[in-house]
Amino acid sequence: MIIAERKPLEEIAAMVAPFKRVLVLGCNTCVAVCMAGGQKEAEETAALLRIHRKKANIDGVVEVFSIERQCEFEMIDEVVDKLKGYDVILSMACGVGVQTMIEHIPSLRVMPGLNTTSMGYPLEQGVWVERCLGCGNCVLHLTMGICPISRCAKSILNGPCGGSAEGKCELGKDVDCAWHLIHERLKAFDRLSDLDEIQPPKDWSTSHHGGNRTTVREDVKIDRG
């Protein structure tokens, strides 16, 4: 899932200050699970924004609504007339949602209410961890299912660096060393010798470094002749 967190209220308020009619639009999938941008968080944000705007003597209305996913044209289409009734939409979706909306309905002004942080999962209540960078060339089969690209601060491929101590990363005691975890799992499966192989430089062209990516599947595309 995609993980995000709400932008500071001050930043949001400044962003939408020039607009009279504001719609805070929640997104009820990923960002609802990480408690950042679902219906509930959209309502809270709208309430805080109303108070803020009242104090700042800004006229207008702040309304709330949410859809299942802002990253799908069909779901945007269902509410398009409603969306067009506002001067600005404060999207509580991830960065993908914001962009899908303006690409589909170019006349809309959409602003981000969230900072999109990562792809990962909920570890426990209130804690979401990053687990994938979308590098386009998965190595999890080589690393016992633990991703060194997203979890190692240096994305290295040949074992733990010299900054790994007592299972923790040089970044701090609250960060696990991904390579330490990989080493432990390799040991448990009696596969430590896997680490002997020198992994060659990674081909980063499949990642963002190769430019913005479009995935095309000719076999499932609909021929519009």
Add this chain to the structure above:
Amino acid sequence: MIAGSKLERMLEAGHFVVTGELGPPKGADITGMKHHAEGMKNHVEACNITDNQTAIVRTSSIACGAALVQMGIEPIIQIVTRDRNRICIQSDVLGAQALGIKNILCIAGDHMKFGNEPGSKGVYDIDSIQLLKGLKDLRDEKKFMGGEELDGEVSYYLGAVENPFADPFEFRVDRLEKKIRAGASFIQTQCIFDLDRFEKWMEMVRERGLHKKIKILGGITPIKSLGAARYMKNNVSGITIPDELIDRLKNAEDKKEEGLKIAIETIERLKEIEGVAGVHVMAIAWEEKVPEIVERAGLYPRPKID
């Protein structure tokens, strides 16, 4: 002989080698650094030039290395993979060659978080082992990392670092072996304060015969004050300082002399360990003490070599 640098010739001749370390300034005036280099010139075989150490912006290691070459002092330029991708690193290595630099130390480098540009984008296109392998292939196979052929040839002596105090401990010997296979001819270790652990590591190194495949230089850092010791213990990644050493400094009347004594004693012990080919003295902000340390450790005058 690979590159024929003085460092390589001294190591190959079997001498107990001494290397020093210089940190370029946070400015373009390198006279202070050159002064330190001049000061240790007759006491070390070669001098490391750090590459934006702890992710702090400093004058380029290659530029400073070239200045040392002009002074007749042999540089070992450090290259971190943190700041440059494979295009830039290979280009810089060719440039370093063109400027007469013959020793290269390959490292990943401390994370940007520790430096003065914590908002910078970390490159880490390749890791230190891939860097070693890439530069070895550039030299031996005359091929760039991407496979294209190099015009002419290059010749440099490749080194790496290893930290026997990092974890997982057993991997520290595996990693040394991996670095040997990747192309390292010499290794400089992290500062040694925990000699027992270092000896244990060397024992494992010898069990696998690795000391015969690579020249290992033990890292020495003289501790200038109790505060410096505590700071390194708590804040510098990859350094461990035993409590008894902290206590020894605490109880000493003359902390500086005690710090020097510890460094000298450590060198004395390293000289006795089979497989240790020399020492790498990192006298951070205390470069002027290098000659004294080398002399008091019985390593002066340095052997002459053609």
